[in-house]
Every structure is written in structure tokens, then in C-alpha cells.
Amino acid sequence: MDRQEKPTRAALVCPEIRGKSSHHNIEARQAEFEGLAGAIRLDIVLSEIVRVREIRPATYLGAGHVQALAERIAAEHIDLLLVDAALSPIQQRNLERETGAKVLDRTALILEIFGERxxxxxxxxxxxxxxxxxxxxxxxxxxxxxxxxxxxxxxxxxxxxxxxxxxxxxxxxxxxxxxxxxxxxKVKRTRAQQRSLRLRAMIPVVALVGYTNAGKSSLFNALSGATVFAEDLLFATLDTTVRKIGLPHGREVMLSDTVGFVADLPHDLVAAFRATLEEVIDADIVLHVRDIASPDHPAQARDVLAVLEELGVSPETTPIVEVWNKIDLLDEPDRALTGAVPAGRVVATVPVSAHTGQGLDELKLVIERVLGEQSRTYHVHVPHSAGSDIGWLHNHSEVISRSEPTESGSDYVVRVDPRHRAEFLERFNGRIAVSDL
The missing domain is CATH 1.10.287 (Helix Hairpins)
Known part of the structure; x- marks a missing residue:
């Protein structure tokens, strides 16, 4: 076999720091790190949890651990050592010198995965x-x-x-x-122009977010009929995809699939993908997809909320619906779902299976209901002389109907989304009435 075809032999180390609390179970953290390593072509020869009394400035791990690792690496002919931590350049260099293997920390591994994806x-x-x-x-x-x-x-x-x-x-x-x-x-400006066109068309945006491998792309495909790459891989989707879908009572929305989040997602990656993630920032509704069958789903949900907070998205600014996915994998669905709780403030929770289709009709109804609650319909009178007001209504609201013009002007019935409501109320003060709530 050609040497290039052979996967790199790798060792994985998951440090557990004494006294350092983490909402992730260490075994779940190890399993996830193995999943990250498996996302690129590696032959995982060794995977172990190392309990660390205190972080060493020179090597992160203690001298005894480093020596034992070096011996295993030499004996197993391992070429790559992956450490589930943020290593300093000095720690990385010293570990490479002591073990004789190339060393990557968590951030570098995620960057490698993104580079391949x-x-x-x-x-x-x-x-x-x-x-x-x-x-x-x-x-x-x-x-x-x-x-x-x-x-x-x-x-x-x-x-x-x-x-x-x-x-x-x-x-x-x-x-x-x-x-x-x-x-x-330039990409950001192009996206902004595309979003502006959608705003003018008054098509709401529903963004899927979630921990990597929560099933976002599978759900996206099930809701939209698209064929976005969806596989049991971490970070299977990096590029945002947008599709128009219809809701039960005829309203249309733009559904957006985004890159998955993960614990300790490198800040540089969040910053670099900000142009892509602006689909989430500007969304009318955020669907937080959770792998409810994962024993680590509460911790994963907290990590997702942390990234959303970094992006400036919160329940105060955007309604969040939790989608509890993969219910088909639960041994006792009723018991498991009864014990599950939302992460933070949400407007609804919907159990679904993107694989079997269970719960998808209910999810669409929830999206429709939340959009209806977010938008209000108003009657507004516009004089003939206020041409700019007419333009504003067409650009920033959904014009449902317009009466026959009279000498004083025309009466409009419009639906106004929350993001434009304050400006609408200020601009048309004294000339509006609420049609329905």
C-alpha cells in the first residue's frame, strides 16, 4: 500500500484537571475528542484520560505522564499526539521534543477538521x-x-x-x-444585500443552530426536501445553506442551516465564520437543535448558548425554539423527555426525529405560531403627499391590502415584524390602529 494511503497513527490524551469544574462529563469529553480525531483520517492507537494535579508551564502534563506517553508512542510507532487542551507554544514544543511525535492541541485539531471540510x-x-x-x-x-x-x-x-x-x-x-x-x-456585503432582498420580500428567516452532530442538516433536509450533506460526522456542514419552505397555512420562510458548535470552539473560528453566522444574528426565529439521545446534551446546550451569546443572540432579541431531535434513538422516550429541560429561556420545545419524520408537522405549526405572535397587523392612513411613507411600508412591512384612494389619501393594512415595529410606531404615530394581536 502506498504510504500516502495509510492513516496517521495517533494517540489521544484528555487531561482532567483536579479542582477544575466542567459541565462536561470527562468520559463524554473523551468520546467527543475521539469523534473529532475520527473526523479526519487518523488511526487512533491510544486514547486515555490523564488526571492532572496541576498544569505544568513547560509540558502541561506532569513529568511522569510525559515519560509514560513517550514510551507508549515509541513502542506503538505513533506519529501524532493530540491533547484535549489549549497548549501554549512552549508546551507544544516541549511535548514534541519529549515524545518524538507531532503535537496538536484541541484548537489546532478543530482547525485541521475545518480545513478538510x-x-x-x-x-x-x-x-x-x-x-x-x-x-x-x-x-x-x-x-x-x-x-x-x-x-x-x-x-x-x-x-x-x-x-x-x-x-x-x-x-x-x-x-x-x-x-x-x-x-x-466583500462576502459579508453580498450576504447583506441578499438579506436585504429577503427583508423587502418580507420572508422571515428561521436559522438552525446546535452542537455539532445534533442532526441539523438532517432536519434541514427533512423540512426542506434538500440534499445537504448530512452524515454522522462532526462538522459535516461548514457552509450555510438557505432554502425556502412552506408552512401549513401558506406562509413561507427561509430556512438556514449553519456550522455546528462545539465545546471550547476557538474564538478565531467564531470570528472568521461571523459572516456566515450572521444568518443566525438576523434570524426571526432560532431553532436550537439538540441531540436529546446524547447523555451529554445538557452540557452541549450550554455550549451552544455561550456561542450565541458571543454572537449577540439572546432570548431577549430573538425567539428560540428548542428542537429535541433523535427521539427515535431513545429507549424510553416518555421518561427521557419528561426529564429533559430547556437550556435557558425558550418559547417552545418540540420533540422530533429528523430520521423518521416524527414531530416535523408540529414543528412547522410552532414556527408558524411564533411568527404570528411576533408580527402584528395594523391599519394605517397615508396621505397622498407622503410618498416616502408609502415606500417605507412597501420596504419594511408586508402590505396586506390597500383601500380605494380618497381625497385625504389611502388606508393600508400591513403586517409589521418586531425589528421594524419601533420605527413604524414612531413614523406613523397618530395614524395607526391595531387590527389584531
Whole structure:
């Protein structure tokens, strides 16, 4: 067999820090880390939980653990060591030297997965930007560490060996980052134009979010009839997909599938994918998809809410519906669902199975009901002289009907979404009446 075809032999280490609380069970954390490693082509030879009394500045793990790892790595001919933690550049370098294996921490592994998964030009740009931002800080710190190791003849770091090359590398990375940010800004403007067109058409946006592998893409396919790639893989979907779907009573919405979240999702990745995730920021409803069959689903839900908070999305700004997916995998559905509780404030919870279709009709009815509660219908009188007001109504509301013009003007019946309601009430003050609530 060709050497290139052989998967890399890898060892996985999940540190459990004494006294450091985590809402994730350590066994669940280990299983997830194994899933992350399995998302790229690795041969997992060794996977173990290492209990750490205190984090060592030089190697993160204690000397005894490092020595034992080095022996196993040599004996098993392991090429890659994955550590489920955020390693400093010095810790990474020292572990590589002590074990003889290439070392990646949690952030680097997620970046590798994203690099393999990115399919569109936008996705490739986003992943590269995140990778460069990650590498930029490590380049500086690694250089500082190397210079200390080599010594600088009492002259500090000025004029030290390698400075010219490092400065050149830093400058090239900075220039590339500027270029990528400029290109992604153009993507952002294009997305903003597309969202503006949807707003003018008054088509509400319903965004799917959730922990990676919660079944968002399967649910998206089941609701929309699309064929978005959906597989039992972490981060199967990186690129946002939008489809129009019809609700039971004729209303249409734009359904948006997004990248999955995960515990300790690197900040650089959240920042790089912000253009994509703005579909969530501007959504009329957020569907938080939870894998209710996973024993770790409460902790996963908290991680999703943390990323939403970082994006500025909260129940105060956007109604959140929890979709409890994969009920077909529950041994005792009634008991399991009775014991499940929403994460944070939600307007509804809907148990479903994207695989069997159970609960999808109820979910559509809930979406329709929430949209109806969010929008209000008003009667408004507009004089003939107020042409700008007529334009505003057509651009920012759904015009349901218009009466025959009279000498004083025309009467409109319009539906106004919450995001435009304050401006509507201020602009048409004294000329409106609520039709229904």
C-alpha cells in the first residue's frame, strides 16, 4: 500500500484537571475528542484520560505522564499526539521534543477538521483566516522562546538570530490576513444585500443552530426536501445553506442551516465564520437543535448558548425554539423527555426525529405560531403627499391590502415584524390602529 494511503497513527490524551469544574462529563469529553480525531483520517492507537494535579508551564502534563506517553508512542510507532487542551507554544514544543511525535492541541485539531471540510471558496477563506490568526500568536511566542534558548549575548531580542526571518514571516502573515479580511468583507456585503432582498420580500428567516452532530442538516433536509450533506460526522456542514419552505397555512420562510458548535470552539473560528453566522444574528426565529439521545446534551446546550451569546443572540432579541431531535434513538422516550429541560429561556420545545419524520408537522405549526405572535397587523392612513411613507411600508412591512384612494389619501393594512415595529410606531404615530394581536 502506498504510504500516502495509510492513516496517521495517533494517540489521544484528555487531561482532567483536579479542582477544575466542567459541565462536561470527562468520559463524554473523551468520546467527543475521539469523534473529532475520527473526523479526519487518523488511526487512533491510544486514547486515555490523564488526571492532572496541576498544569505544568513547560509540558502541561506532569513529568511522569510525559515519560509514560513517550514510551507508549515509541513502542506503538505513533506519529501524532493530540491533547484535549489549549497548549501554549512552549508546551507544544516541549511535548514534541519529549515524545518524538507531532503535537496538536484541541484548537489546532478543530482547525485541521475545518480545513478538510471547507468546500466553498468562502469556507476556505474563513478557515485560512482562522488558521493564520492562530499561527500568528504562536509564531511570536515560539520565536521568543527560541531566542531565550539560544541566548542573545546580553542584547535582549534586538538583532538576535532569526529576527529578520521571523519579522518577514510575521509581515507576510499580517498581509495575508488583511487580504483575507478584505475578501470576507466583500462576502459579508453580498450576504447583506441578499438579506436585504429577503427583508423587502418580507420572508422571515428561521436559522438552525446546535452542537455539532445534533442532526441539523438532517432536519434541514427533512423540512426542506434538500440534499445537504448530512452524515454522522462532526462538522459535516461548514457552509450555510438557505432554502425556502412552506408552512401549513401558506406562509413561507427561509430556512438556514449553519456550522455546528462545539465545546471550547476557538474564538478565531467564531470570528472568521461571523459572516456566515450572521444568518443566525438576523434570524426571526432560532431553532436550537439538540441531540436529546446524547447523555451529554445538557452540557452541549450550554455550549451552544455561550456561542450565541458571543454572537449577540439572546432570548431577549430573538425567539428560540428548542428542537429535541433523535427521539427515535431513545429507549424510553416518555421518561427521557419528561426529564429533559430547556437550556435557558425558550418559547417552545418540540420533540422530533429528523430520521423518521416524527414531530416535523408540529414543528412547522410552532414556527408558524411564533411568527404570528411576533408580527402584528395594523391599519394605517397615508396621505397622498407622503410618498416616502408609502415606500417605507412597501420596504419594511408586508402590505396586506390597500383601500380605494380618497381625497385625504389611502388606508393600508400591513403586517409589521418586531425589528421594524419601533420605527413604524414612531413614523406613523397618530395614524395607526391595531387590527389584531
Amino acid at each position: 471547507a468546500a466553498t471558496r468562502e469556507g476556505v477563506l474563513q478557515v485560512e483566516l482562522a488558521h493564520l490568526n492562530y499561527q500568528k500568536s504562536r509564531l511570536v511566542r515560539s520565536w521568543t522562546h527560541l531566542e531565550r534558548q539560544r541566548g542573545s549575548g546580553g542584547m535582549g531580542f534586538m538583532g538576535g538570530p532569526g529576527e529578520t526571518q521571523i519579522e518577514s514571516d510575521r509581515r507576510q502573515i499580517a498581509e495575508r490576513i488583511d487580504l483575507l479580511e478584505d475578501r470576507l468583507e
